[in-house]
Amino acid sequence: MKNAYDKVRTARLASRPTSLDFISSMFTSFTELHGDRRYGDDKAIVGGIAFLKDIPVTVIGIEKGKNTRERILRSFGSPEPEGYRKALRLMRQAEKFHRPVVTFVDTSGAYCGIGAEKRGQGEAIAENLMEMSALNVPVVTILIGEGGSGGALALAVCDRLWMLENSIYSVISPEGCASILYRDAKRADEAAAALRLTAEDALEFHFADRIISEEKLGSREFFATLSDELYEEIKQLSEIGNIRERRYERFRSF
């Protein structure tokens, strides 16, 4: 049985499939769309249109990259404000064309930097939270690795949250928490346990709706099954008339 900090370490493993693996294996005809139409194109967030079997969907994912070169290119999966604004643009586009939205979350947090602050990191996240709460199409979020605070939530104001078995979702990194609480980042294991950041914890508190087994993680079968399940979920959610009302009730209960 893994303890909380073991899960944190597992969630961060470079060998885990990234958002682009999920997108390329679960959907067809993925057409990537770039840019926020304001300033730039943040490579830490990928997004576009794809088919989930016969349903056109908007897919957005935080991408950490596979190797050092890619990881640097993608800021190790820490989005800048432009990433959140691109995601919002694509979600609004999804709403216009009545497409469900699927997001893949995997970030240690929104990027911390001078430029990010200048260009309104807080405002970008705030805008996403507000706008996602009012989207009139179903939103399903799959947390595939790290769910780091506001930077993760900014793509996770959803109708269903699925978490991989070893993914984590937390308001602060266990290291950050330990350095504030115990003034010692090395006590991150204690902080990880205290923060209740595992998928089981999120399920227990009703923030997550289901846990996805990692037994066959990365295999063709794993993605095929997940794709089937997502298809069924989205079909069901699409039948709900006023989905934004339901989403309001969901977050209202937290």
Add this chain to the structure above:
Amino acid sequence: MLLTFSNTPGNELEKEGRSAAPPYGEAEVVCPNCHRTLKLSQAESNMMTCSCSYHFRIGARKRISYMCDEGSFSELFPSIVSEDPLSFPGYGFKLDKARATSGEMESVVTGSARIGGHECAIFVMDGNFMMGSMGRACGEKITRLFEWALEKRLPVTGWTVSGGARMQEGLVSLMQMAKTSAALRRHSDAGLLYITVLTDPTTGGVSASFAMDGDIIIAEKGATIGFAGKRVIEETTKQELPKGFQTSEFLLEHGFVDIVCDRKEEKALIASLLYMHGGNK
């Protein structure tokens, strides 16, 4: 008489220099900016600002007395208080301490009031309560205030002071960012006005949710406003931060606040904005 405006600085948001003058005569305060010693009565008559334009941090009740018409404030939802959803080590003790030092039960005070004669729902955060951090009770009070204001068709004015989400409540506190944002969006959809006043400091999860969602965003002079902490940014980027980084003036320069305002002029400004939006009942 010795006055202390905050406890010993524990982190970068808890500035130094608040401690008071020697214990003789009338109470005095030392301005951390120009180091001038001010008589407390003099500072009070300037709404706790110094002639160098430094704004002292003030608690929620004092702010309400400065900003709202006398006797018009009526508190709402005072019984919503923080619990300890995760049984987080030491949290219960911290809450007790925060209640004792701030005299508040929670990091935000909510209610209705008149500002320059205009009826308004207000929330005022209190930095003396665990650095104004947002846990479930704080998020719930703000959410209910927006729902109440929607029902009464009233504008909302909110003063923010916050170190961010309250980590002792884990994901529960993170979710308050989404909950409050959803509630204010509904209020906004009904064509109602929401004014935020960002005060020193407004950071983290609060700066990434309801603080930045106002139709009109006012920032008090010289306040620290930003998403990530300065130390974290320095450590991450290994770059020296530009002068005036993450201040109200910096945000104005970059287009993220509408107006930088002196506390002494705030009430008149808000009253005028409320009037321009249909004003008062």
